[in-house]
Structures are given as C-alpha cells and as structure tokens.
Amino acid sequence: MDLSIVVPLYNEEGSVEPLYRAITDALDSLPLEHGAEILFVDDGSSDTTFACAERLALLDRRLRVVKFRRNFGQTSAMAAGIDLARGTYIVTMDGDLQNDPRDIGQFIAKLEDGFDVVVGWRFDRQDKLVSRKIPSRIANWLIGKVTGVPIRDNGCSLKGFRSGVIKNVPLYSEMHRFIPAMASMAGARIAEIKVRHHARQFGRSKYGLSRVYKVLFDLLMIRMVSGFAARPLAWFALLALPFFLLSTAILTWQVVALFVGSEGSLPIAGAGIFFAALCFFLLFSGVLAELINRTGDMRIMKASLLTATERRNRPRAGKQPLRDVEFSQ
Amino acid sequence: MSDTTEISVIVPVVKLLDTTGRLTRQYLDVLESTGRSFELVYVLDGEHEEFLEHLWAVAQSEPRLRVIQLAKNFGEASALTAGFESTKSPVVLTLPAYAQVEPDAIPKVLERLRDCDVAIATRAPSHSSSSRFKAARRRIFHWLVRIATGQTFSDVGCGVRALKREVVNELPLYGDQYRFIPLLATRRGFKVCEVTVREVEQGGIYDHHGVSAYLARLLDIFGIVFLTRFTKKPLRFFGAIGSTIFAIGALLLAWLAVQRLFFDVALADRPALLLTSLMVVLGMQVFALGLLGELIIFAHARDIKEYSIERIVN
Numbered sequence: 001m002d003l004s005i006v007v008p009l010y011n012e013e014g015s016v017e018p019l020y021r022a023i024t025d026a027l028d029s030l031p032l033e034h035g036a037e038i039l040f041v042d043d044g045s046s047d048t049t050f051a052c053a054e055r056l057a058l059l060d061r062r063l064r065v066v067k068f069r070r071n072f073g074q075t076s077a078m079a080a081g082i083d084l085a086r087g088t089y090i091v092t093m094d095g096d097l098q099n100d101p102r103d104i105g106q107f108i109a110k111l112e113d114g115f116d117v118v119v120g121w122r123f124d125r126q127d128k129l130v131s132r133k134i135p136s137r138i139a140n141w142l143i144g145k146v147t148g149v150p151i152r153d154n155g156c157s158l159k160g161f162r163s164g165v166i167k168n169v170p171l172y173s174e175m176h177r178f179i180p181a182m183a184s185m186a187g188a189r190i191a192e193i194k195v196r197h198h199a200r201q202f203g204r205s206k207y208g209l210s211r212v213y214k215v216l217f218d219l220l221m222i223r224m225v226s227g228f229a230a231r232p233l234a235w236f237a238l239l240a241l242p243f244f245l246l247s248t249a250i251l252t253w254q255v256v257a258l259f260v261g262s263e264g265s266l267p268i269a270g271a272g273i274f275f276a277a278l279c280f281f282l283l284f285s286g287v288l289a290e291l292i293n294r295t296g297d298m299r300i301m302k303a304s305l306l307t308a309t310e311r312r313n314r315p316r317a318g319k320q321p322l323r324d325v326e327f328s329q
Numbered sequence: 330m331s332d333t334t335e336i337s338v339i340v341p342v343v344k345l346l347d348t349t350g351r352l353t354r355q356y357l358d359v360l361e362s363t364g365r366s367f368e369l370v371y372v373l374d375g376e377h378e379e380f381l382e383h384l385w386a387v388a389q390s391e392p393r394l395r396v397i398q399l400a401k402n403f404g405e406a407s408a409l410t411a412g413f414e415s416t417k418s419p420v421v422l423t424l425p426a427y428a429q430v431e432p433d434a435i436p437k438v439l440e441r442l443r444d445c446d447v448a449i450a451t452r453a454p455s456h457s458s459s460s461r462f463k464a465a466r467r468r469i470f471h472w473l474v475r476i477a478t479g480q481t482f483s484d485v486g487c488g489v490r491a492l493k494r495e496v497v498n499e500l501p502l503y504g505d506q507y508r509f510i511p512l513l514a515t516r517r518g519f520k521v522c523e524v525t526v527r528e529v530e531q532g533g534i535y536d537h538h539g540v541s542a543y544l545a546r547l548l549d550i551f552g553i554v555f556l557t558r559f560t561k562k563p564l565r566f567f568g569a570i571g572s573t574i575f576a577i578g579a580l581l582l583a584w585l586a587v588q589r590l591f592f593d594v595a596l597a598d599r600p601a602l603l604l605t606s607l608m609v610v611l612g613m614q615v616f617a618l619g620l621l622g623e624l625i626i627f628a629h630a631r632d633i634k635e636y637s638i639e640r641i642v643n
Contacts (some may be wrong), residue, residue, distance in 0.1 A: 031541060044518065053642075054642050057642045057643050058642075061332075061643060064641060064642060064643040065641070065642040065643065066640075066641050066642075067638065067640040067641070067642075068518060068636055068637065068638060068639065069517060069518025069519060069637045069638070069639045070517075070518030070637075072518070072635060072636040072637070075635075076635045076636040077636070079636065080636050080637065080638065083542045086642070149434055170627055170629075170630030172561050172626070172630050172633070172635050173561040173562050173635075203418075213565070213569065214562075214565060216564070217562070217564045217565050217568045217569075217619075220564065220620075221564050221566070221620070221623040224623070224624070225619055225623070225624070225627050232624060236617070236620075239613075239617070243610075243613070264640065265596075265598065267596070267599055267600060267602040267603050268602065270602075270603045270606075271602050271603060271606035273494065274603075274606045274607055274609075274610045275606065275609075275610065277610065278609075278610040278613055281610075281613075281614050281617065282437075282613070282617055285617045285618075287622075287623055288621060289620075289621055289624050292621065292624050292625050292628050293624070293628060295628070296624075296625070296627075296628020296629050297628070297629070297632070313586065
C-alpha cells in the first residue's frame with residue numbers, strides 16, 4: 001500500500017462525512033499505484049462520530065475506523081493510527097476540516113523527493129490572534145531554538161512521513177509537538193511546505209492555552225534526549241560542572257584558610273561539601289542514565305539505519321544536504 | 330478445564346482465610362445456582378498446609394475445583410495474576426478467601442457484566458459498631474482516592490469482582506495494585522459498575538489494622554496518583570517540585586550574597602547559608618531524578634501502549 005491517511009477524531013460528527021468526501025476526492029486525483037487507506041481514529045467521542053464513520057466504512061474498504069475505549073488524547077490517537085497504518089507513506093491530519101486534503105499531493109511529492117518528514121505550515125492561519133496565533137508563534141520560536149529544528153508551525157497536524165521513520169519515533173503524552181525534533185534525531189530529512197488552512201465549520205475548538213510549565217518541561221526533556229540521548233553521562237556531567245567548580249573553589253579556599261592560620265567557617269565549608277555531594281549525585285545519575293539507555297529499546301537510534309541512504313551517485317542538482325530544513329515556495 | 334467454561338472463579342488465599350471450610354461449599358453452591366459452567370481456582374500464596382488438605386478433600390468429589398500453589402509468599406496481586414494466567418474463560422470472577430459478603434449476592438455481581446466490563450461489589454455496612462467503624466474508615470479512604478484521582482468509588486477493596494477477559498488482559502498488576510483494579514480499569518476506558526451487597530460480620534480476628542496498614546494505604550494513594558497522572562511525564566512531577574525548591578534556595582542564596590557584598594553582613598557564621606545551599610542541592614537532585622524518569626519512559630516508550638482500542642472496522 002502506498003499511503004495511509006491518519007485522522008484523529010474527537011466529537012466531530014459534523015465533519016466526518018465531508019472530511020471523508022474531501023479525502024477520497026483528493027486520493028482519486030493522486031497517481032497511487034498500490035492504493036491508499038484512510039484511518040479514522042475515534043478518540044472516545046461522546047457524540048455519534050463513530051457511528052458516522054462506521055457507516056462510511058461499511059461502504060468503502062479503504063476506510064478503516066478505530067474506536068478507543070475512552071478519550072486518550074490526540075497524540076495517542078495519532079500514535080494508534082500510525083501503529084496500525086500499512087502504507088509506505090503516512091499523512092496525518094486534523095479531523096476538523098481546517099486542513100485541506102487537497103494538499104496531500106504536495107506531501108507525497110516531497111516524500112518521493114527523498115524527504116522523510118514533511119511538515120505543513122499554515123502560512124495563512126484562520127484562527128484567533130490572541131488566544132491561538134500568538135502563543136503558538138512563541139512556542140514555535142522556543143521549540144526551534146531549543147531543539148535546533150526551526151519549524152515554523154509545529155502545531156500543524158498536517159504532516160507526511162516515511163512510514164519506517166515515524167513508526168520508530170516515540171509518540172506519547174503530548175509529544176506530537178516534537179515530532180520534527182525527534183525525527184531529526186534519527187537523521188530524518190525534514191521539509192516544510194505551505195498548506196491551506198480553513199476556519200472552523202463544525203464543532204468547536206478543543207485546544208486552549210495549556211499550562212506553560214508542561215511545555216517547558218517537555219522542552220527540557222526533548223533537549224536532553226535529542227542532544228545527548230546517546231551519551232547521557234556527558235549531559236549530567238555538564239549539569240554537574242558548575243557545582244564542581246563552585247565546590248572546588250569553596251573547599252580550596254577553606255583548606256588554604258586553615259593553612260594560613262585563620263579559622264575556617266563551618267557554614268561555608270558545609271555549603272562546599274553539599275555542592276561536592278551534588279556533583280557525585282549528578283555524575284552517578286549520568287551512569288544510571290547510561291544503564292537505562294542500554295536496557296531500553298532506543299528505536300529512534302536504530303532509525304538512523306532507516307534514514308541512511310546509499311550514495312552511489314551525486315545528489316540531484318538542487319537537492320538540499322542531509323538534515324537541512326527545506327522551505328519551499 | 331474445558332474450553333467451554335464460561336466463568337473462572339479465582340480465590341487468592343493470602344493471609345485471611347476461612348478456616349472452617351464452610352465457604353468453599355457455599356461458593357460452589359452459589360456458582361452452581363447460576364446455571365453457567367464454571368471452574369473454581371484457589372491460588373495459595375505460599376504454604377497453607379491445613380487449607381490445602383481441606384481443598385483436596387473437597388476436590389475429591391468436585392472436578393471443577395483446582396488448586397494452584399505459589400512457591401512462596403508473593404502477595405495478592407501475584408496470586409491473582411497466577412489465577413488469570415492459568416484460566417481462559419471469557420469471564421473472570423475473583424472472590425475473597427474469607428466471608429466478606431453474603432455469597433447469595435455473587436450472582437447479582439455477575440449479572441452486571443451484561444452492560445459493564447467490570448462489576449465490583451460494594452459492601453453496605455450492617456448495624457454493628459465495628460462494621461460502622463470500618464465503613465467510616467472506608468469512606469475516608471475513598472474520599473482521599475477521589476481527591477487524588479477524581480474517580481468516585483465507594484469500596485475498591487472488596488474482593489468480589491467480576492471482570493471480562495479483555496480487561497484482565499490489559500491490566501498489569503503488581504504489588505498492592507489489585508486494590509485499584511476498578512481505578513486502573515476505568516483509566517483504560519473500561520466501564521466499571523458497582524453492585525451494593527450486604528457485608529458479613531467477621532468477628533474480631535480479621536480486623537487488625539495497625540498503624541502500618543494505614544501508612545500502607547496512604548502510600549497506595551500516593552502511588553496511584555503518580556501512576557495515573559505522571560507515569561508518562563515524570564519530569565512534570567519531579568521537575569515542578571525540584572525547580573521550586575531550587576528556585577527558593579537559589580534566591581535566598583543570592584540574597585545572602587548581596588547582603589554580604591553590599592551590606593557587610595558576615596556570611597561565615599550564618600546557618601542560613603547551609604540551609605539555602607542544601608535547598609539548591611536537593612532541588613537539583615529531585616530534578617535529576619525527573620530527568621532519569623523521562624529517560625526511562627523515552628527508552629521504553631514503544632513498549633507502553635497509552636491507548637486502548639475497543640474495535641477496528643475493516
């Protein structure tokens with residue numbers, strides 16, 4: 001199968017059918033040799049979303065509908081869809097009709113060009129400025145800075161992937177924001193393309209300003225994992241470094257003071273000892289982290305094999321070098 | 330066991346058990362009365378020689394009774410898991426090894442599986458004072474559980490639970506978690522129903538709750554909060570605590586430094602210096618634990634399925 005389209009749905013009874021029509025229309029115009037499938041993942045909707053989708057699925061073998069036992073969140077729904085997808089390429093999109101299925105063709109074209117991850121950019125975003133666009137601007141800037149993958153629109157659900165790559169990216173909790181960052185850990189070639197964006201027609205928005213601290217901690221975690229997943233000891237050593245310098249300075253000062261004859265001070269020496277203890281703790285944490293890495297299955301590390309290419313010929317003219325972000329149009 | 334067995338009844342025998350041997354008969358009679366095919370599996374958690382003799386005596390005339398003995402004490406969750414693993418029937422019923430509820434109520438619990446995935450018995454207290462005391466204790470515990478998890482149950486500790494096989498397959502149990510079967514099942518998206526039954530008066534011997542038991546329950550609650558809220562994101566838990574401690578410590582430390590540099594307050598004899606640097610150190614340590622937690626989750630992320638699928642069409 002060439003293509004799997006994964007759509008998480010949560011209380012979208014109004015959108016299901018128009019969405020299905022739009023996707024099938026888009027698919028019909030695509031030159032796919034081995035066919036495509038559509039995966040609707042019903043994320044525990046409380047309305048008739050599942051029934052609507054099931055009715056469509058009974059008439060069309062290409063449509064598969066997955067029903068969750070309860071609401072597990074958008075990332076989980078995407079993860080389930082991706083786990084079950086059978087296509088060589090996987091395109092994910094929102095179920096609220098704000099993304100336009102007519103853009104799918106562009107994604108396929110980019111993937112055919114050899115990119116592993118293609119990210120949509122809603123350059124003409126139809127959302128409220130203050131509550132949606134500005135926070136998302138800031139978040140994207142921050143994510144770009146911290147992860148080193150300057151995607152302009154991490155929040156856009158419309159993304160395309162080479163199946164082998166995305167199936168090895170860990171997707172849990174709210175990690176969908178960091179897919180490009182994690183994929184780039186595996187050496188994925190990432191492209192960003194402009195996509196259409198429509199205002200909401202049915203239902204209402206399910207996002208709001210989520211708590212900032214979550215994103216901040218997630219970012220920290222991504223930074224740790226993406227920068228140093230292969231050698232966490234180095235990362236923890238880096239954390240320990242300032243405290244090492246501090247404690248060495250304090251303790252040297254105190255020892256010298258002893259020799260010079262003036263009396264040392266207990267609180268100051270004590271503080272130095274605390275910081276020295278922290279150094280040890282952090283270093284040993286690093287060792288523990290190495291152990292965790294050894295025992296875990298870091299599939300994302302193995303994904304480097306999937307994104308590796310045999311280079312027999314010179315790259316085609318105009319193609320971007322590995323790991324570069326390409327901005328088209 | 331034949332493949333047509335409808336109900337597997339699992340009785341974990343841990344500490345409390347009915348020594349008279351009357352209960353086994355009662356269970357068999359009640360199960361018989363449901364008219365459905367069943368097997369009764371006793372799982373002995375370690376040595377229970379006397380009870381084993383009794384079970385063998387019953388098993389002489391009762392082919393549907395099976396006994397599994399664990400080699401040593403592993404606890405109730407292990408006993409239950411051993412029972413789950415050794416049976417295949419579509420419905421699993423767990424029963425306590427001592428009289429907790431009136432046996433006549435058991436069919437009522439089984440009945441509820443028609444429209445639920447899990448049915449648990451909820452003990453309504455009888456009128457004696459010890460029973461009322463236990464009921465009050467239970468209410469406080471469940472009030473804490475509700476605050477901690479947002480789920481409202483009134484008796485998660487009752488040993489009478491009917492579960493569909495798919496629930497059993499999706500619930501990993503260890504330690505003291507058997508207590509939280511209804512909470513964990515709800516979290517996986519299963520429908521859990523409560524059936525009110527009459528409690529049986531047990532007399533004093535079964536009812537010694539020391540301080541350690543209360544502490545254990547509190548730890549249970551703490552554990553379930555962590556498990557339900559932060560399993561996937563340990564840094565949100567450790568990070569929030571760690572960075573708060575760190576920030577307070579660092580600010581105070583900076584204040585001490587300012588005082589020393591500009592106001593000429595001597596630093597050397599201030600215990601506050603020790604306290605603040607300890608806070609900085611502690612904060613960093615808690616934070617580092619959170620990072621380690623994140624790494625564990627990340628390294629195993631693909632093994633832990635966060636979602637639970639009810640059905641796939643096509």
